Amino acid sequence: MKLIAAYHKGQEIAMISHLDIQRTLQRAFRRANLPLLYSNGFNPHPQFSFATAAATGMSSDCEWFDVELSQDVDPQEFMQRANAVMPRGMHISGAFVAPEPFGSLSAKLRAAEYRVSFQFEEPVSREKLAETLEAMLAGEIIIQKRTKGGIRPVDMRPYILRVSVGQVEGEQAALFVLGKLQADGGLRVDAFIDALLERLDAHGAYEIHRMNLYFAEDGLLPHLPAE
Amino acid sequence: MIHLYIRCAMYFCRDFLWRKGTIRAENKRMERNTALDQTAFNRLLSRVEKPARYIGGEWNSIVKPEAETRFALLFPDVYEIGMSHLGSRILYHALNSVEGVACERAFAPWPDMEQVLREEHIPLFSLETKRPLKEFDIVGFALLYEMCYTNILQMLDLSGIPLLAKDRGENDPLIICGGPCACNPTPVAAFMDAVLIGDGEEMTPEVTRAVQNAKRTGKSKAELLKELSTMRGVYVPSLKTDDTCVVRRIIKDLDAAAFTGEPIVPYLGIVHDRVALEVMRGCTRGCRFCQAGYIYRPIRERKSETLMELARQQIGCTGYDEVSLLSLSTGDYSEVHKLVPEIIREMEEGKVSVSLPSLRVDSELASDLKVMQTVRKAGLTFAPEAGTQRLRDVINKNVTEEDILRATQDAFSAGWSSVKLYFMIGLPTETDEDILGIAQLARKISWQFYQLPKEKRGKGLRLNVSVSTFVPKPFTAFQWYGQIPAEEIKRKQELLRNALKGIRGAELNCHFSLLSVLEAAFSRGDERLADVLLRAYQLGCRFDSWSEHFQSKAWAQAFADCGLSEQDYAQREYALEDALPWDFVDMLVTKAYLRREYKRALSGETTPDCRENCNGCFGARYETDCRM
Numbered sequence: 017m018k019l020i021a022a023y024h025k026g027q028e029i030a031m032i033s034h035l036d037i038q039r040t041l042q043r044a045f046r047r048a049n050l051p052l053l054y055s056n057g058f059n060p061h062p063q064f065s066f067a068t069a070a071a072t073g074m075s076s077d078c079e080w081f082d083v084e085l086s087q088d089v090d091p092q093e094f095m096q097r098a099n100a101v102m103p104r105g106m107h108i109s110g111a112f113v114a115p116e117p118f119g120s121l122s123a124k125l126r127a128a129e130y131r132v133s134f135q136f137e138e139p140v141s142r143e144k145l146a147e148t149l150e151a152m153l154a155g156e157i158i159i160q161k162r163t164k165g166g167i168r169p170v171d172m173r174p175y176i177l178r179v180s181v182g183q184v185e186g187e188q189a190a191l192f193v194l195g196k197l198q199a200d201g202g203l204r205v206d207a208f209i210d211a212l213l214e215r216l217d218a219h220g221a222y223e224i225h226r227m228n229l230y231f232a233e234d235g236l237l238p239h240l241p242a243e
Numbered sequence: 244m245i246h247l248y249i250r251c252a253m254y255f256c257r258d259f260l261w262r263k264g265t266i267r268a269e270n271k272r273m274e275r276n277t278a279l280d281q282t283a284f285n286r287l288l289s290r291v292e293k294p295a296r297y298i299g300g301e302w303n304s305i306v307k308p309e310a311e312t313r314f315a316l317l318f319p320d321v322y323e324i325g326m327s328h329l330g331s332r333i334l335y336h337a338l339n340s341v342e343g344v345a346c347e348r349a350f351a352p353w354p355d356m357e358q359v360l361r362e363e364h365i366p367l368f369s370l371e372t373k374r375p376l377k378e379f380d381i382v383g384f385a386l387l388y389e390m391c392y393t394n395i396l397q398m399l400d401l402s403g404i405p406l407l408a409k410d411r412g413e414n415d416p417l418i419i420c421g422g423p424c425a426c427n428p429t430p431v432a433a434f435m436d437a438v439l440i441g442d443g444e445e446m447t448p449e450v451t452r453a454v455q456n457a458k459r460t461g462k463s464k465a466e467l468l469k470e471l472s473t474m475r476g477v478y479v480p481s482l483k484t485d486d487t488c489v490v491r492r493i494i495k496d497l498d499a500a501a502f503t504g505e506p507i508v509p510y511l512g513i514v515h516d517r518v519a520l521e522v523m524r525g526c527t528r529g530c531r532f533c534q535a536g537y538i539y540r541p542i543r544e545r546k547s548e549t550l551m552e553l554a555r556q557q558i559g560c561t562g563y564d565e566v567s568l569l570s571l572s573t574g575d576y577s578e579v580h581k582l583v584p585e586i587i588r589e590m591e592e593g594k595v596s597v598s599l600p601s602l603r604v605d606s607e608l609a610s611d612l613k614v615m616q617t618v619r620k621a622g623l624t625f626a627p628e629a630g631t632q633r634l635r636d637v638i639n640k641n642v643t644e645e646d647i648l649r650a651t652q653d654a655f656s657a658g659w660s661s662v663k664l665y666f667m668i669g670l671p672t673e674t675d676e677d678i679l680g681i682a683q684l685a686r687k688i689s690w691q692f693y694q695l696p697k698e699k700r701g702k703g704l705r706l707n708v709s710v711s712t713f714v715p716k717p718f719t720a721f722q723w724y725g726q727i728p729a730e731e732i733k734r735k736q737e738l739l740r741n742a743l744k745g746i747r748g749a750e751l752n753c754h755f756s757l758l759s760v761l762e763a764a765f766s767r768g769d770e771r772l773a774d775v776l777l778r779a780y781q782l783g784c785r786f787d788s789w790s791e792h793f794q795s796k797a798w799a800q801a802f803a804d805c806g807l808s809e810q811d812y813a814q815r816e817y818a819l820e821d822a823l824p825w826d827f828v829d830m831l832v833t834k835a836y837l838r839r840e841y842k843r844a845l846s847g848e849t850t851p852d853c854r855e856n857c858n859g860c861f862g863a864r865y866e867t868d869c870r871m
Contacts, residue, residue: 027281029510031294036510043302043508043562054594073289101562103302103510135282221286 017085018118019094020236021111022229025076028105030223034069037079040103045083047101050094053084067121067229068128068197071206076226080121080237082114112236121231127177127240128197129228130205134189136220142184145191148215149179159207172211175203177240187220197229279373287363291355295511296322299348299370302508303560305335306371310345312455314338315369315379315416319386319394320788322350326507327515329569330422330443331385336504337444344451347371347379351394352401354785354792360401367401376402380454382416383439383447386424389765390758390788392431395420396780399434406777408436408481413464417454421447426491426538427717427825430765432480433773436468440828441476441492442524444501449474478828490829493868497524497543502553505560517565517598518557520550522582526571527853530628531639531720531844532670535571537832538718540860541869547578547585554586558595566590567598575854623654626665629673630680636847637672639720639840648687655692660701662688668735669713669727671844678735681708682742685749693747704748710739712759716766717825718832720840725814726763732756757795758788764812769824772812774805833862 023041032040042062045052054060067080091111099107134140153176161170175196182190195203205224213220231237288294316335318325325331325348338346347369352360360367366375376382382404384395396406399418405411408418420431421439428438439446450471457467472479476492494500506518525542526535545553554566566586570576587597625647629635635642651662666681685708692704712732715721727735736753743749765772779801786792802809817823819838826834836859843850850858861869 027285028300029298030285031288031298032510033295035512036295039512040302040508040510046562046564047302047560059596060594072294073285101302103508104300223282223285 017088018082018114018116019085019089019091019111020080020082020114020118020121021091021094022078022080022109024107024109025070025074025079026105027075029103030073030075033072034066037070038064038066040106041081044098044101044103044106048097050089050097051085051087053086065120065122067125067231070226071224074224074226077109078226078229078238080229080231082118082121115236121237122199124231124234124237125198125229126196126232127230128195128202128226129230130193130195131182131225131227132191132193132205132209132222133225134187134191134220134222136187136189136218138218139186140184140189140216140218142181142189144216145181145184145189148212149181152212152215153179157208157211159204159211161204161207172203172208175201176208192227284373287359287365290359292353293322293511295509296350296353297356297370298510299373301510302562303505304348304371304507305339305346307339307345308372311343312345312381312451312458313374313379314344314346314451315349315376315382316346317349317376317382317384317395317398319351319384319391319398320388320786321353322509323511323513325350325385326509326513328385328387329503329519329521330387332503332506332519333444333501333521334383334385334447335507337448337501338451340501340504341448341451343455344448345371347374349376349398351391351398351786357397357401357785366403367398377404377416379416380458381451382418384418384420384422386420386422386431388788389424389430389762392765392776393780393785393787395431395434396776397785400780407433409433411436417464417467419450423535423538424766426534426828426830427766427768428478428480428828429770429824430768430772430776432478432483432770434776435480436464437471438478438480438489439476439492440478440489440830442494442500443492444494446474446476446492450477483827487827488829489827491538491831493831494524494543495868497521498545498549503557506557508561508563515567516563517567518554518561518563519567519569520553520557521545522550522568522570522573522576524570527575528572528641529639529840529850529853529858531637531840532628532667532713532716534716534719536719537837537860538830539571540832542575542854544577547582550582551586551589554590558590558593564594565596565598567600569600573599623650623659623661624663624665625650627684628665628667629670630666630677630682630684633847634670634673634677634680636849637844638670639844639849641849641852644684644687647684648691651688652691655695655700658701660692660703661705661707663707663709664688666708666710667713668710668739669732671721671724675735675738678738679742681710681739682746685743686746689746689748705750706746706748707750707752708739708743709752709754710736711754712756714759714763714766717823718828718830718837720837720844722767722823722837723817723819723821723841725816726760728810728814729756729760732759757798758793760809760813761787761798763814764809767815767824768812771805771807775801775807778804831865831868832860833864835862836860 052062054062063084065082070076070079091113095108095111157172158169159172160167177196178194180192182192193205195205197203209222228238230240233239288297316331318328318331335346338344349367349369366377368375399406404415417436419437419439420435421443425438425440453470468479468482471477472482475490478489523542523544525539527542528536530536590597627642627647628640629638668678685706689704689706692700715724715726733756740751743751779798782797782801784794784797840850
């Protein structure tokens with residue numbers, strides 16, 4: 017059977033890489049004695065696939081993945097057993113049985129929603145933040161994207177679906193960003209935020225937290241509300 | 244942008260990380276100081292490569308917020324190397340099992356992290372509670388390799404702890420070390436309050452309890468050191484006299500000894516990322532160059548039932564999918580024919596593979612490739628060490644060419660195509676003929692492969708000839724022998740390179756020669772080298788075993804500034820009756836025995852495996868320490 021599940025990546029482990037996450041999940045499931053289905057071949061490995069990778073430095077509430085099991089396990093039981101042996105900062109936040117056929121999560125992925133928390137060096141007003149964003153979104157947002165063929169400029173604007181300013185207080189501010197995210201490309205939030213800082217002429221540090229992943233509508237996975 | 248980012252991080256990290264008691268009376272921020280500021284910490288880590296090296300919190304790591312005594316277990320190399328060290332994992336468990344004791348880890352910060360720590364004035368901290376190391380009661384270093392010594396200084400320096408023992412006061416932690424390099428503690432003695440020589444699993448908790456007790460009763464450091472110096476295996480450099488004799492500590496019953504408990508499962512991929520089981524300690528073969536072969540005597544085993552139980556327990560609590568059976572020579576384990584098939588069969592059920600990293604060519608099991616096949620089909624590794632039978636007799640490596648060729652023939656017929664051969668150059672009595680013998684052996688192996696019909700052999704032969712330079716080590720039969728000069732190392736490497744030309748599939752890998760010179764200088768070094776270490780550290784040397792960080796010029800200058808020469812140290816020939824800097828350490832194998840072995844070596848006489856017949860290496864004094 018195939019289970020679809022989401023894991024939470026807390027602040028404590030925000031700095032680990034996607035490869036580390038894969039290893040960690042695999043070992044946790046083995047500790048939990050879950051009946052993982054292994055690939056054939058000389059080095060059998062469990063079969064996992066992720067909707068998308070969680071970047072080093074980013075925390076998240078909703079990293080969806082699928083896992084093949086050799087026996088039926090109730091999704092609630094799956095979560096309980098896995099969460100009993102998860103390291104600090106990580107847990108399975110949801111799981112359900114995939115109907116057949118289900119297809120791949122990465123092919124269904126459409127968008128992601130982020131919360132960006134800023135700590136500026138000097139206070140930045142809500143008005144300035146809003147105005148700068150508005151001006152940015154009115155035109156192209158060119159960033160330098162590293163690809164196989166070298167560094168090339170890419171316009172991020174078409175990938176941005178919505179940006180809203182959250183709480184602003186002194187040097188701290190929050191931003192909510194909804195961006196396209198598909199197997200063949202999507203919004204690079206960090207690059208967009210760097211561009212924003214440049215336009216703001218403000219200096220500061222920020223954290224990115226992924227709040228939601230949205231998929232093509234299938235009645236099971238979260239999807240974007242029709243607007 | 245980067246510059247501004249740094250400024251910003253400084254703002255957050257002014258009161259970075261800490262809790263009550265770490266001073267910092269910046270009143271209104273006091274509450275934040277009671278817990279780790281995760282955001283500030285992550286921002287800091289976003290500036291370094293592989294931040295997971297510094298986060299801690301791994302599965303099975305032990306965090307004790309309250310503890311009477313804190314022991315910081317330090318490994319003077321990067322996380323991925325240090326976490327692969329089985330001995331440190333054993334001590335972590337043994338120390339955390341002592342009531343009132345918290346053992347926490349720290350590894351040498353990579354230069355990018357060192358820079359961040361310095362810029363932000365953040366002292367080096369433990370992974371478990373992120374406490375500055377200076378706040379610990381004991382700081383203990385694992386000494387596995389001479390070329391890690393500068394990292395000891397880096398770690399002390401980044402902790403704000405005075406480097407030299409004589410400059411430290413009552414409030415500084417007790418700085419100790421242990422591990423195989425501690426058998427000649429003289430080069431690092433000036434930095435240490437105490438050096439633990441021999442098996443650590445009982446001695447380290449004992450020393451820790453003594454520290455705990457001293458704290459309770461308000462003993463001074465001088466009183467504590469005096470007490471420590473009476474324990475078997477503990478060397479206190481500040482109390483050394485002409486009569487000092489430190490006798491190595493040993494665990495008699497390995498089967499009953501502490502092991503790793505529930506081992507930590509790192510996030511990061513580490514070098515040995517699997518469950519490691521120590522099958523036995525010690526080796527009976529008596530290879531004359533091999534320090535481990537002498538300093539871990541006598542041979543002591545764990546029972547196969549104990550190992551099976553450990554395998555189940557450790558796989559269960561870690562989720563690893565590989566078990567490795569460790570020892571100096573697993574094929575010599577008395578229950579090997581029982582254990583190996585049994586463990587492979589049982590582990591296979593849970594999709595766990597088993598690896599046997601040190602099987603000897605001549606062991607029955609190695610030729611049983613059916614067993615090997617169920618194990619991973621990685622490359623095969625053989626260590627003939629020398630190119631001719633004459634020289635193999637000199638070093639007492641009792642492996643014959645027939646043994647090797649039979650094993651490679653079997654391997655090739657079974658479809659293997661990757662073979663690695665380990666050799667040393669610069670061994671005592673070596674001539675060019677011995678060097679050319681390496682190439683001849685490689686040629687025979689290559690021919691063996693290519694004369695198999697195409698459909699019966701693997702794709703293309705990969706015959707890796709790996710050559711290191713002989714480093715004379717204390718407490719071996721070759722401790723009196725000097726290393727060959729650097730130019731001679733190069734000449735011999737070139738000779739071999741040319742001789743290997745045209746051999747299909749063969750490729751040569753030579754160990755960096757300047758590093759071998761320093762290794763030789765420090766392994767047989769003396770007290771004067773402490774100054775060289777200090778100077779080298781000041782000149783920027785650290786992570787010397789990493790080629791990208793090795794600074795040959797700085798090292799040359801450090802020796803020159805101290806009026807010493809690394810070449811002299813490395814090449815020094817001692818006479819058999821000379822006093823040696825490490826004579827005050829008694830590693831149980833007697834000097835008389837080593838002399839006998841030295842003489843036998845020079846006359847090409849081999850010494851049989853001591854399981855056949857006791858060779859009397861412990862002399863009369865410690866006879867009872869050996870049960871063979």
